[in-house]
């Protein structure tokens with residue numbers, strides 16, 4: 001199917017279902033396959049604008065008093081029952097600010113991070129991987145033992161090393177390409193479950 005046609009179909013479906021973007025379908029597929037929201041009450045979405053993953057998290061989380069926090073450098077229109085922090089992932093205060101709202105460590109940390117695309121493919125991949133690594137660093141500071149981390153990663157030469165590195169912190173790490181992600185797009189999702197609870201500081205250079 002032509003790429004524009006698939007895009008249009010998902011956009012229409014998203015509008016119909018009330019989701020803010022077609023990215024919602026990627027998270028729905030991830031959850032259908034890996035059950036990331038089962039029995040979870042504390043969820044953080046690190047690059048959440050415009051907010052469709054937050055909508056899915058709210059829908060799929062089966063606990064009534066769930067704490068859901070969305071973070072993005074861009075403004076996110078409010079979603080009832082969801083806390084939004086408008087901040088860059090690079091902010092040194094972000095982890096403490098988020099832990100303050102959570103009260104207890106998170107059970108799921110999500111990141112659908114993507115830089116502003118420049119058109120230079122290798123530069124875009126490099127920047128995206130940097131954001132995914134930063135998301136990982138933040139996730140291991142926020143997560144409770146046995147927690148789950150999901151991040152988008154553009155495939156590149158360094159992708160494999162990053163996956164291997166995450167295996168040191170999580171018992172189960174899988175990569176997954178949802179049907180709703182374009183075949184030609186370099187994006188993949190890394191699903192890491194069973195956080196070992198070791199939050200030794202990892203520098204970006206080590207990842």
Ligand SMILES: C[S@@+](CC[C@H](N)C(=O)[O-])C[C@H]1O[C@@H](n2cnc3c(N)ncnc32)[C@H](O)[C@@H]1O
Pocket residue numbers: 020021023024046047048049050051052053054071072073074087088089090112113114115116131
């Ligand atoms: C693909 S969008 C996320 C879509 C979202 N998952 C949804 O379902 O609505 C990627 C997001 O990453 C955010 N982003 C990029 N760099 C960031 C940074 N340094 N700090 C925080 N957010 C960032 C962008 O603002 C953008 O909203």
